[in-house]
Amino acid sequence: MTPTQAPRVLATVGRRARNKADKQQRIFEAASELFTGLGYSAVTTQMVADRADVGTGTLFRYASSKAELLMMVMNEQMRLDTREGIAAASSGASPTEAIMALLAPQIHLPLEFPENTAVYQREILFGTEQGQYRTEALARISELEDAIGDILSRFTRTHRVRAGVDLRGAGRTTFATLHMELLRVTFGREDPATLTATLRSHVDVLLYGVLAPA
Amino acid sequence: MTPTQAPRVLATVGRRARNKADKQQRIFEAASELFTGLGYSAVTTQMVADRADVGTGTLFRYASSKAELLMMVMNEQMRLDTREGIAAASSGASPTEAIMALLAPQIHLPLEFPENTAVYQREILFGTEQGQYRTEALARISELEDAIGDILSRFTRTHRVRAGVDLRGAGRTTFATLHMELLRVTFGREDPATLTATLRSHVDVLLYGVLAPA
């Protein structure tokens, strides 16, 4: 083996690309450990940069803001929860149960990481920058909204959809409600123990309404 | 009139209290003009302080944060819209129409001041500090949620409430949806012209549900 041959095998992507992937990895791990250990507001970007052993200038070429840094970390968790929920929803026996199965895996996050989850939700809803990690988060939400559409259409044989109802819009309403209920738990205005029950009754209202003509 | 008598008439509250009210007034006007003229992010607290002719230290004893400063201004508008909505709602002929009448005055804000309204909503939902102006904003929201409860109970003679439905929770769902739809307009994901129609269909879904057993 000549000195130029041995590296070439691994070097098909070049040293630069490898350095980049390596830094990306270090930054992800540093951010993940610090955010989960201390919570968003107690972490400074300087701390992340130091732990990842890069300069702050470098840090901000890998994530365009501190919030993007958090989203990078949270998206991983969200990815798992979403996959789990979509799998579980396919076996729900009623519309309510199917939707609850879809949403159930999302519930643990605000309990485990209240502050980080609140910031995550805040940035999803109110973020203006079009960073890559926010884009990914939005894609994940869309995935769930689509899943609700799929669930509802799965039940159109046994249930009829009221005239004029837009299923996509109903998916949005479901998420609006999920967001708010998760926030209520985060800010301690709702008992986590009753969250599932509360959410189920919201889903029921959404599906079957509040009123019926007397 | 002795020099001590003339001032006494106006001075029942004391010079200190008058100075305070005066500064409060100047700060309100400065904040109002700057925020509405330039938008939240383009305004610095220094600019508000300068225009109100106070130091920054002083500014922050009249509003505990920049966001509180905005809420101080927005609350005034919200107060008018809420009063108008509650008055209009009492004459709605159907539950849907009554709720729409209640919400209608709220929808002009994001059209006129998209950025400020978004920040206002963000702080209402995610703010952690317990400043006086946020407290006031939350009270205004509660007022509207209560109004929805009143509307629904007004129709219990002609409509029956589905078993197990919590009207207060339904009010929260309505607001969750309103928040989200206003945000969609703010961020340009929804045509303002169709907002009323979209909102009405959301309210309909909420009242009468998506599904009915076939």
Next chain:
DNA sequence: CTAACATACGGACTACGCTCCGAAATGAGC
């Protein structure tokens, strides 16, 4: 191997929200 180029890096720097504490103004007691 070297030169010339392109890209990535990183830390000094800036902007801004907010705090802190010494100074000034006000009111009370005499």
Next chain:
DNA sequence: GCTCATTTCGGAGCGTAGTCCGTATGTTAG
């Protein structure tokens, strides 16, 4: 009017997110 206590004021200073640009490092051509 004078002194002292109390409240209010305000701007220098701090912490932190994010930028800018000179330097370092990798890549390519000859």
